[in-house]
Amino acid sequence: MASMTMSQKILAAHAGLSEVKPGQLIEADLDLVLGNDITSPVAIKEMEKFKTNSVFDKDKIALVPDHFVPNKDIKSAENCKCVREFAKRNSITNYFEVGQMGIEHALLPEKGLTVPGDLIIGADSHTCTYGALGAFSTGVGSTDMAAGMATGKAWFKVPSAIKFNLIGELPEYVSGKDVILHIIGMIGVDGALYKSMEFTGEGVKALSMDDRFTIANMAIEAGGKNGIFPVDEKTIEYLKEHAPGKEFKTFEADEDAEYDVEYTIDLSTLKSTVAFPHLPENTHTFDDIADIKIDQVVIGSCTNGRIDDIRMAAKILKGRKVADGIRCIIIPATQAIYMQAMEEGLLKIFIEAGAVVSTPTCGPCLGGYMGILASGERCVSTTNRNFVGRMGATDSEIYLASPAVAAASAVTGKLSSPTEL
Known part of the structure; x- marks a missing residue:
């Protein structure tokens, strides 16, 4: 039998x-099969064209309104109404309304809906996040989502793979976000086009689950079909907490599996990394960054809104103030993370520092709401894309960074490393 990844x-x-x-x-x-408030209405309308209006399994579909939620305008309210009524009509088990909802890619693992060995599609490009748990998950278009909801099947072209052998441990203030930005800077935004990005090596065990979610989340920003991590003790601990009793199957790459290319990355050598406008591959470390004044900081998103991220932001903002003229917006990714941050006193730290804390939403990441940029403004953001006009005006600028860099920048009013404080 052929060897496989x-x-x-x-x-x-x-x-x-x-x-x-x-x-x-x-x-x-x-x-x-996953959909949100932007992509699901398109899929639902496609399903109406099929001969069947019913879903293949009401327990295997997740609908998470999270992009323009709570509704920002009439159009977003209509979209959410469409999803809500479809969920009710089909008795969808995993429909998460305002109050239960969170950012989809943080919420599903938290709820135990994604486990190792699963095959998951979602009508959102960052569905690749669940590879952190050893699942194969990838983003699809709304038509594929419709077919998936109706039949429980999807077609795939089997991807070849790139192997990333991780060694060493990350230095203080350097996180999974810096790892993936470093990789995208190294291979480019199409460096893994339609390939699996498979992370392996001794260094994996030094990464927290939140680090792994961040790295897998941004596989798409290198063009990857998916990103995937092996299942280890940390994965099992996570599953015990979030998916107790749920069965799963682990898969391991064959020793002689073929990879298009292999890279070894020593985590101990990595530094805080920032992607400059207007591509995630345009990366720099603070060795070559001059003073860049900013207007806004966003800490949140499906990439960096988890509890590790919120704690790191609080560690840096504690006892400090957001610089004059800077808007600092912090968005815990789910209600549970919001609650945990509240119980740990982190929200108090943020508010005393002069930041605002929002209900879970994807809003600012895609220029939806809760942090749109005006003409000429600059934002340091823990989100995943910095394309032209992504967060607002076409002449605004987005600098992608870790929560540590974002929080430090909020304090200084310019793009800053946490070691400068």
Whole structure:
């Protein structure tokens, strides 16, 4: 039998095949189909064109209104109403209304809906996040989501893979965000086009689950089909807490699995990394950054709104003040993270520092609301994309960074390393 990567093994298992090869077209059974308030209405309208209006399994669909929620205008209210009524009509188990909702890619693992070995599609490009748990998860268009909801199946072209061998441990203030920005800076925004990004090596065990979620989340920013981590003790501990009793299957890459290319990255050598406008590959470390004055800081999103991120921001903002003229917006990614931050006293730290704390939403990341940029403004953001006009005016600028860098920048009013404080 041909040797296979971790991703290829998951695809083969779900297609009922003993082996698959890169480039092969397969049809595979899905464990979960995900949609949000922007993409689901399109999928729902597509489903109406099918002969069936029912879903394949009410327990294997997750609908999470999170982009323009709580509703920012009439159009977003209509979109959410469409999703709400569809969920009710089909008795969808995992529909998360305002009050229960959170940013989808933080919420689903927290709720135990994503486990190792799963095959997951979502009508959102950052669905690749769940690879942190050893699942094969990837973003699709709304038409594929519609087909997935109706049939429980999707077609895939089996990807080839790139291996990232991680060694060492990260220095203080350097996190998973710096790892993935470093990688995208190294290979480019199309460096992993339609490939699996498979992370392995001794260094993996030094990464927290939140670090892994961040790294897998941004695989798409290198063009990746998916990002995936091996299942280890930290993964199992996470699952015990969030998916107790849920069955799962772990897959391991064959020793002689073929990779298009292999990289070794020593985590101990990495530094705080920032992606300058207007691409995630335009990365710099503070060795070559001059004074860049900013107007806004956003700490949150499906990339960096988890409890590790919120704690890091609080560690830096504690006893300090947000600089005059700077808007600092902090968005815990789910209600549970918000509650935990509140119980740990982190929200008090943020408010005393002069930041605002928002209910969970994707809002500012895609220029939706809760932090739109005006003409010429600059933002340091823990989000995942800094394309032209992504967060507002087409001549605004976005600097992608870790929560540590974002919080430090809020304090100084310019792009700053946490070690400068």
